[in-house]
Structure formats: structure tokens, C-alpha cells
Amino acid sequence: MSLRIIVFFLIGLLIFILDVAFNSEQDSKDIYISDQELTSLLSAWQSQVGRPPNDEEIVNIINNFVQEEILYREALLLNLDEEDRIIKRRLAQKITFLKQETVPEDPSQEELKGFFEQNKGNYYVPATYSFSHHYFSKESSAKERATKAFNDYQTNGVELKGDPFFLGKNFYQNSANEIKKNFGELFFSTIKNLSINEWSGPHESTFGYHIIILKEVKTGFSPPLEKVLIKVQQDFLSQAQDKAIAKYINEIRSQYRVIINPDYKF
Template identity: 85%
Template sequence: MNLRILVFFAIGLLIFFLDIGFNSEQSSKDIYISDQELTSLLSAWKSQVGRPPSDEEIVSIINNFVQEEILYREALLLELDQEDRIIKRRLAQKITFLKQETIPDDPSQEELENFFDLNKDNYFVPATYSFSHHYFSKESNAKERAAKAFNGYKTNGTEIIGDPFFLGKNFYQNSANEIKKNFGELFFSTIENLSLNEWSGPHESVFGQHIILLKEVQNGFSPPLEKVLIKVQQDYLSQAQDKAIDEYINEIRSQYRVIINPDYKF
């Protein structure tokens, strides 16, 4: 009697596990679209197009989603996700975004003040220079022509006429880096030592000779936090997100082992 019960129990257990197996296989073919996912699909469509989708467009959106899901599952069955560099990079980006989203986007005033104090140099506003110039191309006796034009101006008030310059004649509130980029280091070292509102020259640049009128110099300064608050908040959040990723990777790195061919020639 006990043996019969044991046999029936074993058969029942076998049927139970077979049922689980078949049902799990069947359930893998089910595509369930939650209300949240459907809302997300329709919202994404509306944000791209600028209006809610029509009934026909909703059908098309759902069909496209189902088709994508079917192709995705079939690709997984064929193990097409294995050893794919693009997929790995995309998944790495996705988990990075998830970790970054755990950082609250409303740091306190004290946190921002501390961050600002530690990174004040990043918000320093550099000095700027406003000037005009007459250009003499080095391809055609630049120094001699520039000197003659400047002497004529100083002696007789003759109008200075130079060559066309590809960046123009007048420059307003250019930083040191902008001037160095456009004219070279030598030109900037000249600019920062000129007197205001006096034509001077000739002065050399990488392009030739110049007669220069320095009009205005605005000294560099460190702005108060209130003037750069939005930028400071963005930088704070960016640094906090990067830190969160670094801490996450460092936390789980010990669980992984990296094996590299010792004979590989880098």
C-alpha cells in the first residue's frame, strides 16, 4: 500500500516537473506589454512627432515593438549576443546610466558651496582684450611696409592702409587663448604690454606684421557662486555620477579575474 502511494507520488512529481518544463517553454513565447511600457512607447512617439498617435499609428507602434521583441528573443536563442562588441558596450552604458540615476539631482547649498570652494579655479573668468589692427603680409616686405605706414601716420596723420586679414580688423573681448590661437604666442606677448588707445607697431605675428590699437583690457576675476550656480551644480552632479560608477566598479572588481596571455606582445 505504501509502495503504491510512493509510485503515484513519483509519477505525480514527474508530471509536475514536465508541466513546468513545457509551460516555461511556452511562456518564453509570450510577449507581455505592461501599461507602463505601452505608456512609455506612446510618450516617446509623441515627444518625437509632437502630437499623440492616431489609432492606426498606435497599432503600428505596438506591431513594431512586438516584431522587435520577437527578433530579440530569436537572436538570444541563437546566442547572437555572445562576443558582440557593440552589444557589450551598449549594456555597459545602460548599467552606467542606471547607477548615475541613483545620484540625487538636488544637492544642498552646503554641498555646492564646498564643491565650489574646492574647484574655484575652474570658474575663473580670464582677462579679455579688445583691439584693432592693420595687417601687412609677410609675403611682401611686411616689416618695411608696416614701418613706412606707421611713420606716415605718426608724422603726417596719413591713413594706415594694410592688407586684408582673413579674421578681420576688429576683435572684441578676446581671451589670451583666443589671441594665441589666432595670431600666435609672440603677438599676445605684445598685446598684453601695450598702452591703451595708442597705435603701436610694427609688431610681428605668425602671419606677418601688425600695427595695433589696444582699446580695452578687462582683468580676469573669480565670480561668486551665485553667478555660476547652474554650471557648478552641473559639474557637481557630473563628478558625483562619475564617482558613483568608480565606487561601483571598485566594489565588484574583486569578484572578477582578468587573464591575459603572458606571451602576448603589446
Template identity: 35%
Template sequence: MKQLLKEPLLHFIGLGLLIFIVYGLVAKDETDENTIVFDSYDLNSLLSKWELQWKRPPTEEELKGILETNIKQELFYQEALKMNLDHNDEIIKRRLSQKMEFLSNDLVSMQPPTDEELTAYYSLKMNNYLTNYKYTLHYVNYSFDKNKQPFQVASKALSQANKDQLASLRGAGDPLPFPNYFENSDELSIRKTLGSSFTDTLRVIDTNVWTGPIQSGFGFHLVYITDRKQPAPIPLEQIKERVLNDYNYDRQLKLDSALYNEIKKQYSFELDLNEEEFDPEIIELVESTLKGT
């Protein structure tokens, strides 16, 4: 139980629920339905939005127009709520749901991870922070344009070659408009030239032997890899900002899910479906989802 109480995620959930509850109480106590409060935050928000768009402060006339537009919008908004016009409006639901998510986003930014937490996260997700494969290789091409059956032509050339000797096929095949070798090249750069199917195959074939045929968009290739460097962890200090962004994103997902589940406990759901209109499996799925099972 003590370990559970130390869990940071529980602290976030508690803080988040406290914010929502306090906000609701304050809103009810300080205003009534016919009172509109316009404070410093509102004015600063209007001015900031204007300056962000126009790169200058508004003139007196422009500020008056902004205020009148804002007042009109607020009045119409309050009257629309009284008339229940927001009920079942998908756009409004989506927007308000997003604003609730933004509140939980703010909670994450309030407590950045310690160096120890970030290092632990980096160690746990190490496979996400690896260098790419690197290759030094030679290849020959048997193109679709110059061969009716390029696969068969390449296969025959391979069967007649001394597979262990690089020189036995070097310079063979059909020319390409770029070099027929890569030296200590990142997998990504090879993929840009010959495609992902080609580079995927490079990961598993033998080195220091002619292998193939391997297809790309240019034809079929025979490949001789002289060096293949396996992916290795990128030091944390080189990608700390990237790891921090990933850490915050993952923590945000956990917080959103936890808050959702906690808030969901405060509500009950009733199911009123016509059993003759829907498949029993669909009704069962809806029922289990509403119950959270």
C-alpha cells in the same frame, strides 16, 4: 572611520550596488525565461516616444502596429539571448555599458548638493570661473602684403620711436579694415580679430610702452597697452547653474569610477595569451590592468 562613513560618495556607491543587486534578484524571482512582462511603464514609454516624434497620440491602428513591433522585438531579443547571440557583440556591449552608466547618472540626480557643498566646490574650482583679461590698447600693423620683411620693418620702426610715448607711433604702419585700437575689450573679442597667439602675448608684455613685433594673421604689430585688467572670480550667484552642472559632472565621474572599482571586485579575470605571439611588455600591461594594479 566615522568621517569615512559620512562621505556622500560611499553612500552613492552603496545605493548603486544595492539597486543592481535587488534588480537582479527581483528579475530572477518574478519571471522565468519564457515569460514576458509588459507593464504600465512599457506602455507609457511607447506612447511617449510616439508623441515625442509625431507631436500627437497614435491612432488605434498605429498603436496596434507599435505594440506588434515591440512584441516582435522582445520575442526576438529573448530568443537571441537563449542562442547566445549577444556574446562578444561590440554594439550590444557598448549599449548595455551605457545603460549601466545611465543608472549611476540617476543616482547623482537623486541627491542634489546643498548650498554649502556647492559653495565649497566653487571655492575649490575658483580658477575655472574667472572673467577674461580686458585691455585698452593701441596697435599698428606692418602687413605681409605691403612689406617683404614685415618683422624687420616693424622692429626698425620700434627702435626709432620714443617707446614711452603713445603718440610716437600712433597712426603709423599699414591700414587695416577695422580700428587699430581696443577700448576695455574682452580678450575673446580681440582673439576673434587677431588670433590666440596675439592675445597670449598681451598677457605678459609691459603696459604703457610700445612693444613688439607681435605676429597675427595680418602681419606684425607694435602694441601699446594703456590698461590691462586681470581675470577676477565671477560671483557664484551669476553662474550658479553652470557651477551646478560642473559639480554634477565631476561627481558623476567619481561615482562611475567608484562603482566600476567596486563591481570589478566581484569578478575574477583569467589571462590566456600566447607568450610567443605578444611582446612581454604588452602581456605585463594586460595582466596588471586586469588585476587593477
């Protein structure tokens, strides 16, 4: 091969490399906004504001998008995305959403029925209790005052009056868990055994003593599938999405090695 051919080849190669480098750099500075992106930007703005944007607002929307894209690219050039926990978490969320979208959103009736039967306890409607009470603070001889007030009511028909209670006087269709949370276990163990529409007391709670009238008890029950169909479908899809993510991670986990300093002191 003659020297002239070699020189010609090297010059051509140099021109090619410079052209690729120049065009690559130029392409990296192009910000292409697709029709889909524009539609998404304008729709998001309209959803937030409640009306379509005018011409000036459209310009501002596009300028804001361009500014964000420029800052994003400059941040990548500075490798600011590396070792950033927030960015890692966001990217992990995005791939999670992508994998969740692979789950069909229209399970069959047989699948929903089977899921409902396996998880029937999750849809059980607990018993509820409706009651009123007069409260006597334990900070000031609560039991003695409550006993006297109740005796005066029974003997002489004196109107029942207690201390102000921060949650109020009347409670409508409270579940066992709600009553336990608001008054304590001891109070609930008392109220569930009271007779309907009869004042009784004093009964102890976490906060003091109470004179109580139980007005209504609704028995807990398991609703039929058709009454909770929407909730069952949501739960079915949520579980299917969780399984899809777990399956995906298990399939690729073997491709990774986890290395931890064996001398690290936990």
C-alpha cells in the same frame, strides 16, 4: 514500492516536465507591453514630432516596437549578444546610469560652498581683450609693407589698409587662450602690453605682421558663489556620480580575476 506506483510516478514526472517546457517556451513567445512602456513610446514619438500620434501612427509605433522585440529575442537565441563590444559597452553604460541615479540631486548649501572653495579656480573668469588690426601677409614682404603703411598713417594720415585676414578684422572680448590659439604666443605677449586706443606696429604673429589698436581690457575675476551656483551644483553632482561609480567598482573588483596570456607580445 510496487512497480505500478513507480510507473505512475514516472508518468507524472514526465507530464510535469513536458508542461514546464511547453509553458516556458510559450511564455518566451509572449510580448507583454506594459502601460508604462506604451506611455514612454507615445511620449517619445510626440516629443520628436511635436503632436500626439493618430490611430494609424499608434499602430505603426506598436508594430515597430514588436518587431524590434522579436528581433532582439531571436538574436539572443542565436547568442549574438556574446563577445559583442558594442553591446557590452551599452550594458556597462546602463549600469553606470543606474549607479549615478543613487546620488542625491539636492546637495546642501554647506556642501556646495565647500566644493566651490576647493575648486574656485575652475570658475575664474579670465581677462579679455578687444582689439582691431590690419594684417600683412608674411608671404609678400609683410614687415616692410606694414612699416610703410604705419608711417604713412602717422605722417600723412593715410588710411590704414592691409591684406584680408581669414578670421576678420575686429575681435571682441577674446581671452588669452583664444588670442594665442588664433595668433600665437608672440602676438599675445605683445597685445597685453599695448596702450588703449592707440594704433601701433608692426607686430609679428604666426601669420605675418599686424598694425593693432587695443580698444578694451577687462580684468579677470573670481565670481561669488551665487553667480555660478547652477554650474557649481552641476559640477558637484557630476563629481559625486563619478565617485559613486569608482566606489562601486572598487567594492566588487576583488571578486574578479584578470587573466592575460603571459606570452602575449605587446
